[in-house]
Amino acid sequence: MSKVLCPICKKVHERIENGSCPVHGLSSPYVYDFRNSDDFLKTETSRIKKERQINGLIELVGKLQAIIINVEKDRVLATTVEFLRTTGYHYQVAFENKDYLTCVLKLKGSPDILIRCRNQEENPFRSFNLHPKALNLPNTRLETYIFQTPDIREYFRYHSTRGVRFIGDDIINTDHYRFVQTFPSSYTGISYAVIQWKDQEEIYPAGQDEILKWNIPKPEKGYLINIRELDHTATRVRARDRDPAIIEFMELTCYNFDFAIYVELFNSITNVARLSDDAFAMVFTSGISPFIDEQHSGPTEKFIRNYGPRVHHLAFRTENIEKTYRSLKKDKQEFLIGLIGSPQQGLKQTFTETSPNSLLVKEYVHRYGEFKGFFTKNNVTLLTGSTDKQ
Ligand SMILES: [Fe+2]
Numbered sequence: 001m002s003k004v005l006c007p008i009c010k011k012v013h014e015r016i017e018n019g020s021c022p023v024h025g026l027s028s029p030y031v032y033d034f035r036n037s038d039d040f041l042k043t044e045t046s047r048i049k050k051e052r053q054i055n056g057l058i059e060l061v062g063k064l065q066a067i068i069i070n071v072e073k074d075r076v077l078a079t080t081v082e083f084l085r086t087t088g089y090h091y092q093v094a095f096e097n098k099d100y101l102t103c104v105l106k107l108k109g110s111p112d113i114l115i116r117c118r119n120q121e122e123n124p125f126r127s128f129n130l131h132p133k134a135l136n137l138p139n140t141r142l143e144t145y146i147f148q149t150p151d152i153r154e155y156f157r158y159h160s161t162r163g164v165r166f167i168g169d170d171i172i173n174t175d176h177y178r179f180v181q182t183f184p185s186s187y188t189g190i191s192y193a194v195i196q197w198k199d200q201e202e203i204y205p206a207g208q209d210e211i212l213k214w215n216i217p218k219p220e221k222g223y224l225i226n227i228r229e230l231d232h233t234a235t236r237v238r239a240r241d242r243d244p245a246i247i248e249f250m251e252l253t254c255y256n257f258d259f260a261i262y263v264e265l266f267n268s269i270t271n272v273a274r275l276s277d278d279a280f281a282m283v284f285t286s287g288i289s290p291f292i293d294e295q296h297s298g299p300t301e302k303f304i305r306n307y308g309p310r311v312h313h314l315a316f317r318t319e320n321i322e323k324t325y326r327s328l329k330k331d332k333q334e335f336l337i338g339l340i341g342s343p344q345q346g347l348k349q350t351f352t353e354t355s356p357n358s359l360l361v362k363e364y365v366h367r368y369g370e371f372k373g374f375f376t377k378n379n380v381t382l383l384t385g386s387t388d389k390q
């Protein structure tokens with residue numbers, strides 16, 4: 001049955017008599033047959049670009065500064081050690097206050113990774129985590145993307161006026177930065193945040209925080225230097241939420257929908273949003289059509305049924321990928337799939353098994369010199385298929 005997608009509330013509604021959005025009463029919402037297509041997204045991308053221009057937002061949100069991965073209390077250290085042995089990141093500092101214990105991981109030229117647990121019960125993300133295969137880790141997910149902004153007051157003012165809900169009544173003001181984050185998105189369970197640094201040094205702990213005397217050495221494995229910056233992350237969303245999730249992300253940042261790869265075999269679409277060719281890319285993966293049942297649905301819709309909408313993997317640009325892959329395997333890292341692709345096709349990629357600490361998969365990706373694209377359909381198909389094991 002056809003439905004309508006309201007361009008104001010971005011929600012899909014059952015078609016009613018006069019074809020209007022039941023909330024906004026708009027008489028010409030988009031008719032949506034509920035197999036995703038890119039037409040609506042392309043129209044919205046150009047609308048959002050125009051709005052950014054009119055409202056002076058073009059440079060209000062910049063590059064990705066950090067991601068926050070929240071884990072269970074007894075897994076902060078294990079998650080940190082895991083990142084140190086499977087990526088190029090180094091441990092910088094761990095600090096604690098009444099709300100959080102946070103471990104900061106750094107890699108030059110790459111967004112920071114903040115691994116954290118809560119010191120109090122309240123968790124606005126918990127309801128997003130309560131799905132069959134995630135029930136044993138009810139506080140675990142990649143929760144927040146933090147982007148740089150040159151003017152946090154203007155960001156907060158503009159989006160508050162639009163009706164965006166932020167956690168806390170006001171901007172958080174610490175020794176070294178100002179920060180504000182949205183409530184988790186109903187489409188993705190992700191919060192978007194902005195940070196404005198007060199000084200050059202980019203220091204996360206504040207004066208009243210306790211600096212923990214943790215000493216977490218980097219494993220002496222030469223191949224880890226091959227694993228470079230965060231290239232992209234991929235978030236899995238329900239088929240019906242693909243467009244609203246991407247539109248919401250574009251409206252809260254300066255990213256634009258770039259392209260989508262349809263994998264009909266697995267009822268899956270890989271959608272890429274980018275800020276520029278060389279910046280971190282935000283990928284959303286959804287079904288083409290909604291979940292039917294375990295037997296007939298593809299790995300993307302099944303993953304969401306089992307784990308809820310959430311970030312599925314973090315991809316790291318990797319040099320000497322063959323040797324790095326072999327070395328990781330030798331050091332007991334398990335993979336969902338072997339190294340796929342070739343220099344002729346332009347790129348090689350692989351997926352690790354799901355982390356028992358963070359529920360995240362890591363991807364290693366290498367693009368060869370002449371390759372002008374971002375993904376290839378062949379690799380996307382094989383990678384998507386490999387996640388059926390999850
Ligand atoms: Fe990926």
